[in-house]
Amino acid sequence: MTVELPTKYACLIPLCPLVASCSTGSLLFLSPKTTRSLRRPCAAFNISLLAVAMFVSFSLFWQQAATQSIQQYLWIRIPKSDFCLNIGFAIDPLTLAMSILVTTVGFLVMVYSNSYMCHDQGYARFYAYLNLFIASMLGLVLSPNLIQIYIFWELVGMCSYLLIGFWFTRSSAASACQKAFVTNRIGDFGLLLGVSGVYWITGSFEIFELCDRFFELISGNAINPIFANTIALLLFVGPVAKSAQFPLHIWLPDAMEGPTPISALIHAATMVAAGIFLIARIFNFISLLPLTMSAISWVGGITTLLGATLALAQKDLKRGLAYSTMSQLGYMVLAPGIGASQSALFHLITHAYSKALLFLGSGSVIHAMEKVVGYSPTRSQNMFFMGGLRKRMPYTGTTFFLGTLSLCGIPPFSCFWSKDQIIAESWLRSPYLGLLASITAGLTAFYTFRIYLLTFEGNFRANPKNQMGFYAFVPSEKITTLWGKAKSNPSPRKADNILHITGMQEGWVFKPENRVIESFSGKEKTQNEKTIQSYPDPNQLYPQESNFCMLLPMIILTIPTIFIGVKGVNPMLSLGSLDLLFDWLNSLTFILKDTKYIENLIDILKSSAPSLSLPLIGVLISIKAYSQAKEFTDTKPFEDLKSINNFFLKDFVIFIRNWSTNRGYIDYYYDIYFKQSILLLSRLVSYFDQWIIDGFTNGVGASSFFAGESLRREKNGRISHHLLGLLIGIALSVSLFLF
Numbered sequence: 001m002t003v004e005l006p007t008k009y010a011c012l013i014p015l016c017p018l019v020a021s022c023s024t025g026s027l028l029f030l031s032p033k034t035t036r037s038l039r040r041p042c043a044a045f046n047i048s049l050l051a052v053a054m055f056v057s058f059s060l061f062w063q064q065a066a067t068q069s070i071q072q073y074l075w076i077r078i079p080k081s082d083f084c085l086n087i088g089f090a091i092d093p094l095t096l097a098m099s100i101l102v103t104t105v106g107f108l109v110m111v112y113s114n115s116y117m118c119h120d121q122g123y124a125r126f127y128a129y130l131n132l133f134i135a136s137m138l139g140l141v142l143s144p145n146l147i148q149i150y151i152f153w154e155l156v157g158m159c160s161y162l163l164i165g166f167w168f169t170r171s172s173a174a175s176a177c178q179k180a181f182v183t184n185r186i187g188d189f190g191l192l193l194g195v196s197g198v199y200w201i202t203g204s205f206e207i208f209e210l211c212d213r214f215f216e217l218i219s220g221n222a223i224n225p226i227f228a229n230t231i232a233l234l235l236f237v238g239p240v241a242k243s244a245q246f247p248l249h250i251w252l253p254d255a256m257e258g259p260t261p262i263s264a265l266i267h268a269a270t271m272v273a274a275g276i277f278l279i280a281r282i283f284n285f286i287s288l289l290p291l292t293m294s295a296i297s298w299v300g301g302i303t304t305l306l307g308a309t310l311a312l313a314q315k316d317l318k319r320g321l322a323y324s325t326m327s328q329l330g331y332m333v334l335a336p337g338i339g340a341s342q343s344a345l346f347h348l349i350t351h352a353y354s355k356a357l358l359f360l361g362s363g364s365v366i367h368a369m370e371k372v373v374g375y376s377p378t379r380s381q382n383m384f385f386m387g388g389l390r391k392r393m394p395y396t397g398t399t400f401f402l403g404t405l406s407l408c409g410i411p412p413f414s415c416f417w418s419k420d421q422i423i424a425e426s427w428l429r430s431p432y433l434g435l436l437a438s439i440t441a442g443l444t445a446f447y448t449f450r451i452y453l454l455t456f457e458g459n460f461r462a463n464p465k466n467q468m469g470f471y472a473f474v475p476s477e478k479i480t481t482l483w484g485k486a487k488s489n490p491s492p493r494k495a496d497n498i499l500h501i502t503g504m505q506e507g508w509v510f511k512p513e514n515r516v517i518e519s520f521s522g523k524e525k526t527q528n529e530k531t532i533q534s535y536p537d538p539n540q541l542y543p544q545e546s547n548f549c550m551l552l553p554m555i556i557l558t559i560p561t562i563f564i565g566v567k568g569v570n571p572m573l574s575l576g577s578l579d580l581l582f583d584w585l586n587s588l589t590f591i592l593k594d595t596k597y598i599e600n601l602i603d604i605l606k607s608s609a610p611s612l613s614l615p616l617i618g619v620l621i622s623i624k625a626y627s628q629a630k631e632f633t634d635t636k637p638f639e640d641l642k643s644i645n646n647f648f649l650k651d652f653v654i655f656i657r658n659w660s661t662n663r664g665y666i667d668y669y670y671d672i673y674f675k676q677s678i679l680l681l682s683r684l685v686s687y688f689d690q691w692i693i694d695g696f697t698n699g700v701g702a703s704s705f706f707a708g709e710s711l712r713r714e715k716n717g718r719i720s721h722h723l724l725g726l727l728i729g730i731a732l733s734v735s736l737f738l739f
Contacts, residue, residue, distance in 0.1 A: 014138035020049040021131035046127045054103035061096045089142035098141040105269040106134040108553035113261040115549035133159035137270040145205040164258040176254035183251040187241020194235030211284040232292040243275030246303045256318040260363030267325040268356035283341045297337025301436040304330025308443035313660035338429040347418035353560040354406040361400035368543030383454040385462035397456045399554040404452045408445040445618030453626040
C-alpha cells in the first residue's frame with residue numbers, strides 16, 4: 001500500500017534539506033561549542049530531513065506513473081501590466097526522475113560521510129554545506145522558468161565553491177575552489193546573456209511557453225537565424241562550464257581537493273548533472289537550430305575523447321575518476337546534439353550511480369591508506385603506493401570492481417545500455433562522431449581497468465619497511481624529531497617532521513633504528529635496550545576494511561549499478577519517444593515478468609558485438625600491461641618503457657604519458673595566453689588609473705593650490721589694479737581667439 005500525497009507537497013523536496021542546512025548553520029553560528037558537542041544528533045537531523053525529501057520524490061513519482069500528467073504550481077512574484085514573473089515548481093517525468101537521483105545519491109553520501117568525516121573539526125559545517133548543495137540542485141530541477149533556474153544555478157556554484165575549498169587551510173584547496181568559481185563565472189555570464197536574449201525574442205521566461213513561442217516565430221521566419229543561434233549558443237555556454245566541457249573543463253580535476261564524499265556528489269548527481277539537465281529542459285528550443293545542434297554535438301565529442309586521453313596515465317586515484325567523469329559527460333552532451341536527448345538522460349542516471357559507487361570506493365581506499373602513509377594526498381591518493389587491496393579490503397574491492405565493469409560498458413551492467421544507445425545514434429547521425437564515441441569506449445575500458453588493477457591487484461607497494469628501511473615502534477609521550485630535538489606528541493597524526501604511522505595503538509610512532517628517544521619516565525634510551533616494546537600487529541601495516549557505515553552505501557549502490565540499465569532491453573520503447581525516460585523508470589519492477597526481455601537481451605547483445613569489441617580490447621590490453629603491477633614504481637607511472645623494443649611505440653607511449661600527466665598542456669597555454677594577458681592588462685589599467693586619472697585630478701588640485709597662493713601674495717586690495725588685470729586677461733583671451 002503506497003501513501004498518496006498531493007502534488008503540491010513537491011515543495012517539500014527542496015525545502016527539507018534547505019531547513020536542515022539553515023538550522024545547522026544557524027546553530028553553528030550562534031553556539032559553535034554546543035553544535036560540536038551535538039555532532040551525531042546534528043548528522044541524524046540532516047539525514048532524516050533528506051530522507052523525507054527522498055520519500056516525497058518516490059511517492060510523487062509513482063503517482064505520476066498513474067496520472068501521466070504535467071503540473072505547475074506558480075505564485076505571481078512581480079505583477080505588472082507588461083511583465084509578470086512567477087515562482088513555483090513544475091512536476092513532470094524529467095523533474096521527478098532527477099529528484100529521485102539527487103535525493104538517493106545525496107542520502108547515501110550523507111550516511112557515508114557520517115563515518116568518513118567524523119574526526120574532522122568542520123563536521124557540522126560540512127553537513128550544512130552538503131544539505132544546502134542538495135537543496136540548490138533540487139530547487140533547480142523543480143524550477144518552471146529560466147530566472148528561477150538561474151538563481152538556483154548560482155547557488156549550486158556557490159556551494160561547490162564552499163565544498164571544494166572545505167579544507168581552505170590547504171593552499172591547493174583554496175586555489176582549486178577559486179579556479180572552479182572563476183571558470184564557472186565565465187559560463188554563468190554567457191548563460192545570463194542567453195536568458196536575456198531568450199526574453200528579447202519570445203517575451204517570456206516560462207520554459208514551456210517560450211518553447212512554443214519560439215517554434216511559432218521560427219516557422220514564420222520572424223527571427224534572424226544568426227541571432228537565434230547566437231542566443232542558443234550563449235545558453236549553452238552555461239552547461240559547458242558547469243558540466244566541464246572543453247574548453248572550460250579545467251576546474252573539474254582540481255575539484256578533487258574537496259572531501260571525497262563531495263567528489264561523489266558533484267560527479268554523480270549535482271553540479272555536473274545541472275548542465276545536462278538544462279540542455280534537456282530547453283531541448284525543444286535548441287532542437288530547432290541545426291547549427292547550434294551541430295556545435296553541441298562536436299563539443300561533446302571532443303570532450304569525451306579528450307577526457308579519456310587525459311585519464312590514461314594519471315597517478316592520482318580521484319583525478320583519474322574525475323577525467324573519467326569529464327569523458328562520460330561528453331557522451332551526455334554529444335547525444336542531445338544529435339537529437340537523442342533521452343539517451344543522454346538515460347546515461348546521466350546510469351552513470352551517476354556507477355560513478356557514485358566508484359568515488360565512495362576510492363574514498364574508502366584513501367581513508368584506509370591515510371592510516372598507513374599519513375595524511376598527504378600525494379601519497380594516500382597515489383595508485384602506485386597501493387596494490388593488493390582486494391585481499392585487505394574485500395567488500396570495497398568487490399563493489400569497486402562492479403562499478404568498473406559498469407563504467408567500461410560491459411553487459412549487463414547499467415552503463416552498457418545507455419552508452420551503447422549513444423554510440424549507435426552517433427554512427428547513424430555522423431560517422432566521425434560515431435568513431436569518436438567508439439574509440440572513447442575502448443579507452444574508457446583501458447584506463448578504468450588500469451585504475452582497478454593498480455589499486456586492488458598485485459602486491460601492496462606502500463609497505464613502510466620497503467619505503468623507509470627498518471623501523472621499530474616505541475610507545476612514548478615525547479618523541480625525537482629527525483634532527484634529534486625532543487618534541488611533545490599529544491596528537492601523533494599532526495606531529496610535524498616525525499615519521500609515524502597513524503591509526504595504530506595510541507602512542508605508537510615510527511622510530512628509526514638506533515635513534516635516541518625519550519620514554520615515559522623522561523630518561524633517554526636507545527632502541528637496542530630490552531625495554532623496547534615489540535612490534536604491533538603486522539596487519540596494521542596495511543590498509544584495513546572500512547566500517548559498516550561506509551560499506552553500506554557502497555553495497556546499496558551496487559544494486560542500481562547492476563540492474564537499473566536492464567530496462568534498455570524493452571522492445572516496446574523507441575528512442576524517439578518523449579516518455580522513454582519516464583516509462584523506463586516506471587516499469588523497472590516488471591522486467592522479469594515477461595520472457596521477451598530475456599530474448600531481446602540476447603538479440604541486443606548480438607547486435608552490440610561490434611561496439612562491445614572495443615571495450616573488451618581495452619580491458620585485455622589493460623590486464624596485459626598492468627597484471628604485474630607490483631613491478632611498477634612512482635617513477636614509471638605509465639609503462640615499464642624498458643620492455644618496449646619498438647622505437648616509435650616507445651615514443652608514442654612517452655607522448656601519451658606526458659600528455660596525460662600534463663593535462664594536455666591546456667592549463668599551461670591558459671596560463672600563458674589568458675592569465676598572463678589578463679595580468680598585463682590589469683597592470684596597464686592600474687598605470688592608466690594611477691598616472692592619467694589620478695594624475696589629472698591631482699594636477700588640477702595642485703595647480704589650483706599654487707595659483708591661489710600666487711594670487712594671494714599679489715593681492716593689495718586696490719580695485720584699479722584688479723580692473724587692469726581683468727582687462728589684460730580679456731585682451732589676451734580675445735587675441736588668442738582671433739589669431
